[in-house]
Amino acid sequence: MHQLTLAEIARALAAKQFSAEELTRSLLTRIQQVDPQLNSFITVTEEQAIAQAKAADARRASGESGTLLGAPIGHKDLFCTQGIRTSCGSKILDNFQAPYDATVVERLSAAGAVSLGKLNMDEFAMGSANESSYYGAVKNPWDMSRVPGGSSGGSAAAVAARLLPAATGSDTGGSIRQPAALTNLTGLKPTYGRVSRWGMIAYASSLDQGGPIARTAEDCALMLGAMAGFDPKDSTSVDQPLDDYLAALEKPLSGLRIGLPKEYFGSGLDAKIADAVMAAVEELKKLGATVKDISLPNMQHAIPSYYVIAPAEASSNLSRFDGVRFGYRCENPVDLTDLYKRSRAEGFGDEVRRRIMVGTYALSAGYYDAYYLKAQKIRRLIKNDFVSAFEEVDVILGPTTPNLAWKLGEKNNDPVSAYLEDIYTITANLAGIPGISMPAGFIDGLPVGVQLLAPYFQESRLLNVAHKYQQVIEWHKQAPSGF
Numbered sequence: 001m002h003q004l005t006l007a008e009i010a011r012a013l014a015a016k017q018f019s020a021e022e023l024t025r026s027l028l029t030r031i032q033q034v035d036p037q038l039n040s041f042i043t044v045t046e047e048q049a050i051a052q053a054k055a056a057d058a059r060r061a062s063g064e065s066g067t068l069l070g071a072p073i074g075h076k077d078l079f080c081t082q083g084i085r086t087s088c089g090s091k092i093l094d095n096f097q098a099p100y101d102a103t104v105v106e107r108l109s110a111a112g113a114v115s116l117g118k119l120n121m122d123e124f125a126m127g128s129a130n131e132s133s134y135y136g137a138v139k140n141p142w143d144m145s146r147v148p149g150g151s152s153g154g155s156a157a158a159v160a161a162r163l164l165p166a167a168t169g170s171d172t173g174g175s176i177r178q179p180a181a182l183t184n185l186t187g188l189k190p191t192y193g194r195v196s197r198w199g200m201i202a203y204a205s206s207l208d209q210g211g212p213i214a215r216t217a218e219d220c221a222l223m224l225g226a227m228a229g230f231d232p233k234d235s236t237s238v239d240q241p242l243d244d245y246l247a248a249l250e251k252p253l254s255g256l257r258i259g260l261p262k263e264y265f266g267s268g269l270d271a272k273i274a275d276a277v278m279a280a281v282e283e284l285k286k287l288g289a290t291v292k293d294i295s296l297p298n299m300q301h302a303i304p305s306y307y308v309i310a311p312a313e314a315s316s317n318l319s320r321f322d323g324v325r326f327g328y329r330c331e332n333p334v335d336l337t338d339l340y341k342r343s344r345a346e347g348f349g350d351e352v353r354r355r356i357m358v359g360t361y362a363l364s365a366g367y368y369d370a371y372y373l374k375a376q377k378i379r380r381l382i383k384n385d386f387v388s389a390f391e392e393v394d395v396i397l398g399p400t401t402p403n404l405a406w407k408l409g410e411k412n413n414d415p416v417s418a419y420l421e422d423i424y425t426i427t428a429n430l431a432g433i434p435g436i437s438m439p440a441g442f443i444d445g446l447p448v449g450v451q452l453l454a455p456y457f458q459e460s461r462l463l464n465v466a467h468k469y470q471q472v473i474e475w476h477k478q479a480p481s482g483f
């Protein structure tokens with residue numbers, strides 16, 4: 001059962017090959033057996049999952065038939081879940097139980113999805129390796145001595161290891177696409193504003209966006225259909241009609257114009273990854289696509305501007321964790337200042353503290369214009385690059401990451417080298433456009449991802465291209481050995 005995709009599960013449940021309860025119980029047993037080595041879950045919600053599965057079976061018995069009815073999923077542990085710990089991978093929220101469900105959680109459960117638990121992540125989504133979690137590093141099922149990517153590393157590892165067919169993630173600078181690439185999965189970052197951020201703990205509010213991680217584009221379409229849509233509770237949510245993501249999957253690719261930005265193939269890219277990416281381009285050409293060389297001239301400024309904007313927004317967002325209102329409080333504070341200082345110093349990990357300090361500095365009087373404002377101006381230039389590129393092409397294609405999954409601990413003493421791993425993904429967040437990563441082969445047994453970017457609100461186009469590609473290649477069907 002654990003090898004089935006969401007779409008296959010939907011068919012099997014409809015054909016009564018097994019019940020949602022049977023499926024849920026079998027996956028819960030598998031999680032119990034397999035996850036201790038991987039560490040992909042922070043909290044397994046066994047009782048709630050069985051109750052939800054029983055409810056899904058009852059709904060089906062009374063005539064309902066939604067595609068996600070009874071489908072097992074997991075949530076990145078930054079989506080608030082009522083009465084269940086939502087830790088954000090941090091000690092400071094280790095004791096936090098949200099009083100409400102995030103809109104994404106609510107929508108998926110209304111569709112009948114069964115949540116098996118909360119998935120590990122980099123602390124406050126800050127990281128590309130899932131090593132900054134208070135709950136320990138997550139392992140990559142393709143090589144247990146390597147990282148699964150981050151910050152949605154628990155979501156990626158759990159889906160790659162067939163503990164779950166799909167999971168939610170969030171992407172501020174690549175956190176859905178990069179772990180998907182490093183674990184042979186398909187991960188979609190929707191347009192900024194497409195998926196509600198209500199109840200998704202904020203890291204960098206002008207960049208954060210929730211989205212799905214699954215094995216196939218078809219499954220991402222199923223998930224997105226339930227997750228996306230206008231939410232009056234999120235002021236950045238966009239009131240625009242949803243596409244029929246499933247119907248769009250089958251559109252032929254003849255005439256599709258693909259842009260290959262020269263900046264995505266420059267120095268810093270592993271040559272073998274470049275070859276795998278070009279092999280994917282050849283497959284897409286066979287399906288009728290045409291290819292054009294393009295340029296995104298301001299891409300070189302993306303990392304520096306992101307690493308000003310994201311920490312600046314984080315320093316503001318994370319000021320609410322003060323030891324007073326909720327979360328961790330230090331023992332025996334001598335006065336209020338001591339309470340703030342020690343609760344935050346003891347509650348946050350190194351990477352989060354580093355970013356709060358960088359962000360606070362960037363926003364401080366006298367430096368705002370020099371850093372934050374300048375970074376915002378660069379951001380506009382990056383956006384304009386995409387707008388002009390999309391006048392000539394329908395999608396932009398390149399590698400998702402410059403390197404393969406690295407060894408656990410390898411970049412711990414060099415945060416900048418980890419920041420550089422986001423080079424190809426960050427621009428989509430700065431511009432707000434959607435992006436997808438899809439499996440495109442292996443190098444020395446490690447997965448390679450190809451990234452596709454599209455104009456605003458064209459998630460259906462991305463899912464369509466990835467789906468058509470997945471019908472002619474087999475990469476996404478490969479499972480890590482032993483799983």
Ligand SMILES: NC(=O)C[C@H](N)C(=O)O
Pocket residue numbers: 125126127128150151170171172173174175176310422
């Ligand atoms: N959250 C993300 O999208 C990951 C990115 N590597 C960051 O640390 O900001």
